[in-house]
Amino acid sequence: MGRTRKFSREGVLEKALPVFWKYGFSGTSLPQLEQATGVNKSGLYAEFKDKEDLFISALEYYYEHRGAPEILGAAPKGWDNIERFLHLGDLQPDGCIGCFSVNALREIPSLSNRARDVLAASHRRLLPLIVENIEAEHPRLAAEVIADIVMVFFSGYCIENNLPPEARQDAITHFMQALRSL
16 A cells, blocks of 8 residues: 655646746756755656656746746736736745746756647647737737737746846836837
């Protein structure tokens, strides 16, 4: 008879996520994950096939709990939803900076096809929601073009948030002023 598990999968993901967010997949060690989660190696490997499985599960957990689809799906559709979505790249209550997904994109050459597929699927899910919000504003430029610009800005914004606070500007306000004029 096996031992009773003393942790929850969700609890492990919640605690592993900031570690992967801060150090990336390649930079995160098993001892860091053990320390952060309070679960030893054998416990982690009993729940997750390997470090990559834990990383991908953390990505999926992040997508389920970050709130982007809820923000972009809120009524009324429009620029306010886009602006609230962009603020997901701000400093998080747990001290994480930017976006876990954007940080993971920086490692794309070293990630497995499975991890790449998870990242791409999230992007594919968000783009139509962004397009819907842009279409609600009836811009002169094609909504799909603006949506691509929004995603590129969001990625850059998330990375730039790693700069010291005094080096950052009010980029979202400036960006939204530009979008509203399209």
